[in-house]
Amino acid sequence: MASYTGLLAACLAATLISTSAAAPASMPTTQAAGPPGATGQLYGPETLEGPGGEPVDTADSAIVSHYDLVPGQQEEADIGLYLDLSAVRSPQPIRGTNGGTDPGPQNLMYEKANPDLYARPGTDAGDVRNAKWPMGLSTNRPGLNGAGFARQQNTDELPAATAMAGVDMRLSPHAYRELHWHSAGEWSYILNGSVRVGAMDDLGQTTYDDLTTGDVWFFPAGMPHSIQALGEGAEFLLVFDDGSFSEDATALVSELFLRTPKQVLAKDLKTDISAFDNIPQDELYIFPGTPAPANLSAQNITGPGGAIPKNQAYTYHFSDQQPYVVPGGSVKIVDPTTFPVSTISVALVTIEPGAMREIHWHPTSDEWNFFIAGNARITIFQAPQASQTFDYAEGDVGYISATESHYIENTGDVPVVLLECLRAPKFTDISVAQWLSLTPPQVVKDTIHLSDQVIANIPKYKQYIIPGNTNYTTTNFTVNGNATPS
Incomplete structure (x- = not known):
């Protein structure tokens, strides 16, 4: 089997990187182009490593002050x-x-x-x-x-x-x-x-x-x-x-x-x-x-x-790293590129209601993901002919083997927040839409019979997250009938 749900854990990812702004010191310089309007960076600076020297912000308490116990719960x-x-x-x-x-x-x-x-x-x-x-x-x-x-x-x-x-x-x-x-x-x-x-x-x-x-x-x-x-x-x-x-x-x-x-x-x-x-x-x-x-x-x-x-x-003071914001959500990554001692590469992904993490796969690593908030679904395609769709809620775990294509769609009315983890020296993923857009149109048309207009409308940049709406019966996502800027 390619994927399961479970109570715990975390990880999914991508080579999510932007060239839209100057990179901080020691930040990766080879970055995939992101969508128009994207702001920020996927990676943080080296200054986030190690002891910060300042007291931590304790505003986000883990104390639960109000809760009910059921009969028998206080017994030995x-x-x-x-x-x-x-x-x-x-x-x-x-x-x-x-x-x-x-x-x-x-x-x-x-x-x-x-x-x-x-x-x-x-x-x-x-x-x-x-x-x-x-x-x-x-x-x-x-x-x-x-x-x-x-x-x-x-x-x-x-x-x-x-x-x-x-x-x-x-x-x-x-x-x-x-x-x-x-x-x-x-x-x-x-x-x-x-x-x-x-x-x-x-x-x-x-x-x-x-x-x-x-x-x-x-x-x-x-x-x-x-x-x-x-x-x-x-x-x-x-x-x-x-x-x-x-x-x-x-x-x-x-x-x-x-x-x-x-x-x-x-x-x-x-x-x-x-x-x-x-x-x-x-x-x-x-x-x-x-x-x-x-x-x-x-x-x-x-x-x-x-x-x-x-x-x-x-x-690594990941909480101080600003996210890379794209239409439909945000991503930030910590991996051995900026946190060299680690064997794990992780993306913290936020997907707005109705939006989805684009269809992709990871070339070299399995993905282990943990849902911090929200509800989502994932369909995994396992070659040659198997696929299955799973539904997730906060606290659930998903597991997707390397090279198996998948997406993550927010199916609720609050943002989905998840950790996407790879056991890899760097986050890498392949965007299906970007691959098709950078393949000769004739090849795509002859293979999967898409129209010229549809092929021209596929963006040549990595989308990371695709905006949507919370009407989950929507079937037409054409953008004003025109090709999306590439």
Whole structure:
């Protein structure tokens, strides 16, 4: 199969670039021409890399202050009562002291229909393989004492998604994602709130940064790092560059200490074994913490190796990048062109009501996409003769294999916002309309029997997004009966 829907994740893309304005320093200079009236740039400047040195904007809080719980939801998680979420306006993944509030995006239909996956009984553990999973919903792993939760999508839920996997993680105010490292590279986009992240590389160089809604980080496989929510909490999407990656296989420092002889720990840390009398007897995973100092410099620890250079930074202030605005929406891209440490290329795409992301395909990479807002549909064509149309809502995931053509059409009355991710060194896509317009008209006419006027009307630039209207029964999109400027 070529595509599926699921609850989590993100990614789709294009070589979306404009020549209409002067490029910032170190910005890609080879750019596809965009439509008339387009403004801005697809890429941001190198100054967005690394620690910004200023306090993050905390206006976009991840705190959910008003919500309703159903009968049984406050009972101990191990009791495992059935939770009827059907009548709740905005259900929350809470059982007793497990889990935490969900600021969204939320696919309410799936959550209400699958309460035992959305708010797991405390007796559930891990993932049961080869079970039939409800389409669009992944398991919800709770943190300790209301500190948050995580839910993932990998090849267990979407077998076709071999190139990338995703985790939606929520941290309550001041909560930690325990010190850890992964077997796969971790790219992240902050959906709500703000966090403080830190990491160390193999040279003993360190980095610490405060990030807020819309910002990005990337930590390569094996790099140890820390994540703590600031005062308004946080929710973020994690995209891993391995479709079989499982959050349950994360290497945790608490488990490292539990699985290593205390005598060895004492020798390594130059202390007595009594120092380890109070270490946790189980993994912490997600747990409450004390507030981080307001001033980042108080935790900006460096050793003989110094700090990781800014041009090799593992954080990127994507929220400060202005979008490339075209008729019908906008696009902005962060990929290894401007964020060199990453193995993931991502476009943040906004599609206005009635508009659509033009028909295209990606030549070298599968696409993993995550819907942040709105409703949309995608039809995927898989050679030689298969095609299928899927409907998406916020919180859903789509997966499209390399070279398979597709579009994304907004089918609602609010903007669609999605992340389009490729595991690639650069965003690339092929526009079907542009390809036809740059093919000799005789060839197009002989092949698919279009009229001369229709062929002349196809623009020679990349459209990225095509405007429309919210009358979804419209069938005539001729522009004043005249050829569109090329």
